Amino acid sequence: MAANANGVPTPRSPLARIQTQKKQNGICHDDSGKPVKAQTIDELHSLQKKRSAPTTPLEGAQGAFASLSEEERQRQQLQSISASLASLTRETGPKLVKGDPAKTQAVARVAHHHHVEAPTISVSDSSLKFTHVLYNLSPAELYEQAIKYEKGSFITATGALATLSGAKTGRSPRDKRVVIDDSTQDELWWGKGSPNIEMDEHTFMVNRERAVDYLNSLDKVFVNDQFLNWDPQNRIKVRIVSARAYHSLFMHNMCIRPTPEELENFGTPDFTIYNAGQFPCNRYTHYMTSSTSIDLNLARREMVILGTQYAGEMKKGLFSVMHYLMPKRQILSLHSGCNMGKDGDVALFFGLSGTGKTTLSTDHNRYLIGDDEHCWSDNGVSNIEGGCYAKCIGLSREKEPDIWNAIKFGTVLENVVFDEHSREVDYEEKSVTENTRAAYPIEYIPNAKIPCVGPHPKNVILLACDAFGVLPPVSKLSLAQTMYHFISGYTALVAGTEDGIKEPTATFSACFGAAFIMLHPTKYAAMLAEKMQKHGATGWLVNTGWSGGSYGYGSRIKLPYTRKIIDAIHSGSLMNATYQKTDVFGLEIPTEIEGVPSQILRPENTWGDKKAYKDTLLKLAGLFKKNFETFTNYKIGKDNKLTEDILAAGPNF
Numbered sequence: 194m195a196a197n198a199n200g201v202p203t204p205r206s207p208l209a210r211i212q213t214q215k216k217q218n219g220i221c222h223d224d225s226g227k228p229v230k231a232q233t234i235d236e237l238h239s240l241q242k243k244r245s246a247p248t249t250p251l252e253g254a255q256g257a258f259a260s261l262s263e264e265e266r267q268r269q270q271l272q273s274i275s276a277s278l279a280s281l282t283r284e285t286g287p288k289l290v291k292g293d294p295a296k297t298q299a300v301a302r303v304a305h306h307h308h309v310e311a312p313t314i315s316v317s318d319s320s321l322k323f324t325h326v327l328y329n330l331s332p333a334e335l336y337e338q339a340i341k342y343e344k345g346s347f348i349t350a351t352g353a354l355a356t357l358s359g360a361k362t363g364r365s366p367r368d369k370r371v372v373i374d375d376s377t378q379d380e381l382w383w384g385k386g387s388p389n390i391e392m393d394e395h396t397f398m399v400n401r402e403r404a405v406d407y408l409n410s411l412d413k414v415f416v417n418d419q420f421l422n423w424d425p426q427n428r429i430k431v432r433i434v435s436a437r438a439y440h441s442l443f444m445h446n447m448c449i450r451p452t453p454e455e456l457e458n459f460g461t462p463d464f465t466i467y468n469a470g471q472f473p474c475n476r477y478t479h480y481m482t483s484s485t486s487i488d489l490n491l492a493r494r495e496m497v498i499l500g501t502q503y504a505g506e507m508k509k510g511l512f513s514v515m516h517y518l519m520p521k522r523q524i525l526s527l528h529s530g531c532n533m534g535k536d537g538d539v540a541l542f543f544g545l546s547g548t549g550k551t552t553l554s555t556d557h558n559r560y561l562i563g564d565d566e567h568c569w570s571d572n573g574v575s576n577i578e579g580g581c582y583a584k585c586i587g588l589s590r591e592k593e594p595d596i597w598n599a600i601k602f603g604t605v606l607e608n609v610v611f612d613e614h615s616r617e618v619d620y621e622e623k624s625v626t627e628n629t630r631a632a633y634p635i636e637y638i639p640n641a642k643i644p645c646v647g648p649h650p651k652n653v654i655l656l657a658c659d660a661f662g663v664l665p666p667v668s669k670l671s672l673a674q675t676m677y678h679f680i681s682g683y684t685a686l687v688a689g690t691e692d693g694i695k696e697p698t699a700t701f702s703a704c705f706g707a708a709f710i711m712l713h714p715t716k717y718a719a720m721l722a723e724k725m726q727k728h729g730a731t732g733w734l735v736n737t738g739w740s741g742g743s744y745g746y747g748s749r750i751k752l753p754y755t756r757k758i759i760d761a762i763h764s765g766s767l768m769n770a771t772y773q774k775t776d777v778f779g780l781e782i783p784t785e786i787e788g789v790p791s792q793i794l795r796p797e798n799t800w801g802d803k804k805a806y807k808d809t810l811l812k813l814a815g816l817f818k819k820n821f822e823t824f825t826n827y828k829i830g831k832d833n834k835l836t837e838d839i840l841a842a843g844p845n846f
């Protein structure tokens with residue numbers, strides 16, 4: 194202890210205060226900026242976020258809700274969601290609160306739900322609890338929800354949200370059911386080959402109640418109010434109620450995003466999805482053959498999802514709805530990609546999963562209209578969606594730069610594997626599934642055409658990934674051949690990822706989308722023929738599959754070659770090429786294309802074993818013939834001539 198001159202210990206005096214105010218030239222700088230306005234930490238944090246649309250009203254907004262107070266508008270919106278979530282047998286609708294339950298302390302806005310005079314037996318505990326609604330959250334908010342509450346959600350090195358879709362990593366077409374009633378019985382395509390497996394109205398209601406009860410049992414649900422179809426005259430309002438931020442972000446990306454003003458005027462949706470994917474269906478329920486059920490009720494304009502979290506089920510479910518609604522308006526719905534050249538020439542890319550719709554429609558030299566779902570009306574083409582859903586397996590920056598660069602903040606990356614530390618994605622890795630996917634808003638592609646509409650198509654490209662290796666890389670089709678191949682909807686993929694698979698399997702899927710069409714295939718085919726004829730479109734068959742032998746012997750046609758072929762179609766140079774006709778399929782093949790080795794244009798040139806080639810060709814032709822048998826009794830279009838021509842346009846041997 195210090196002592197004074199007299200040796201008496203003195204208590205330690207406090208150190209002199211350091212002066213920070215006066216000193217101008219000292220080494221110790223103080224922050225000379227204005228102090229923060231906040232008095233407390235909480236207040237400081239509250240300054241971080243300023244209130245924004247869509248939860249605040251637009252100043253001076255016009256339209257139906259413009260005269261409403263913000264309070265009233267919010268009340269109506271909650272009431273609409275409450276009606277969506279209402280149990281049909283008990284209370285009229287759950288008590289809804291807007292916002293994250295983790296954040297809302299005081300109950301801010303509660304839906305005023307009118308209890309109808311009902312016997313007490315209809316009252317349940319669920320009517321006493323609150324369900325928080327996370328309404329049209331932004332990608333940033335959805336990231337936070339996913340990362341906090343959903344296991345398996347991570348931010349990758351490029352900022353995408355990596356998620357796991359659970360046990361199901363692809364669609365479940367055998368579990369898709371459609372309600373059969375007096376009108377759908379006659380209107381829809383039922384029976385052999387049809388994707389529409391029937392269920393009755395009552396069973397639908399059982400599953401609907403199951404999904405709604407599940408959703409209402411949660412603390413919070415996500416609600417997306419969005420649009421389908423960029424054609425303003427044929428736009429559909431959709432509402433998606435889901436339990437996961439992953440699903441909400443997926444649909445945010447895949448459907449058309451409303452502006453804040455459009456959202457204020459949204460009103461009642463035209464179609465609603467209840468996605469209770471985490472919760473299974475009850476297998477004691479009539480019609481249920483597994484714990485997964487995807488149920489479509491056209492009369493009620495509703496879809497219920499139980500027992501699968503694969504997000505593609507929602508987008509393709511809505512596509513089915515469009516395949517029902519659009520033809521009623523003389524509009525053709527198309528399972529195709531679509532892009533447009535600088536001169537306004539539009540091309541459609543039809544094809545089954547994995548044949549190249551997304552890859553080939555995403556072309557740095559052309560405007561992207563969409564990668565998967567379109568409409569062709571009297572005004573031209575329009576994309577149904579607001580985003581793309583690209584396969585990621587084997588993705589490379591150099592071969593597919595635009596898709597690569599789209600995998601950034603906001604993009605949902607499903608079922609990919611990444612380095613636990615660097616979070617770099619390994620796009621070769623198939624350990625979760627081969628069907629790894631990226632879902633991103635279409636404007637993430639630099640040359641997207643917004644709004645996603647275009648004039649009538651000039652070229653209709655049918656993509657087939659022929660793992661038999663006998664179809665030419667490209668052939669020019671007559672109208673009858675185009676219809677024959679459109680109705681056939683052929684592709685052959687290798688059966689799986691395991692080695693030892695020698696035989697590719699042929700798949701025939703009418704209109705290149707049998708899983709989604711609702712009417713008989715000839716209805717769509719007749720519309721396509723009529724539109725192609727009227728607008729002078731040319732059909733092409735492009736094999737993006739094997740060359741030089743079947744799977745196991747040959748190899749997949751190099752993507753740069755397929756791109757050169759597609760370039761020659763777009764530029765018009767292939768129209769003027771010299772053609773040779775093949776036997777059996779009677780396909781017209783060009784002898785030369787710039788940038789493509791000529792010998793690969795004729796498949797038989799690339800096969801070492803000519804007999805094996807011929808045998809394989811005849812085998813495939815036989816499969817085509819057998820598949821087409823079911824269509825031979827149908828008339829396509831107005832005159833018999835086209836029907837006869839189509840039948841004659843198949844393989845002859």
Ligand SMILES: Nc1ncnc2c1ncn2[C@@H]1O[C@H](COP(=O)(O)OP(=O)(O)O)[C@@H](O)[C@H]1O
Binds near residue numbers: 546549550
């Ligand atoms: N010659 C080729 N043409 C098109 N795609 C090819 C070719 N060779 C390999 N591929 C790969 O095949 C896949 C095609 O998938 P994708 O474009 O997503 O199909 P779709 O959109 O029709 O389901 C992509 O992973 C692409 O990289």
Ligand SMILES: C=C(OP(=O)(O)O)C(=O)O
Binds near residue numbers: 545546565
């Ligand atoms: C999302 C899908 O589409 P595609 O594979 O055609 O891109 C699908 O079929 O589930």
Ligand SMILES: [Ca+2]
Binds near residue numbers: 528545546565
């Ligand atoms: Ca598709």
Ligand SMILES: [Mn+2]
Binds near residue numbers: 551565583584
């Ligand atoms: Mn695709």
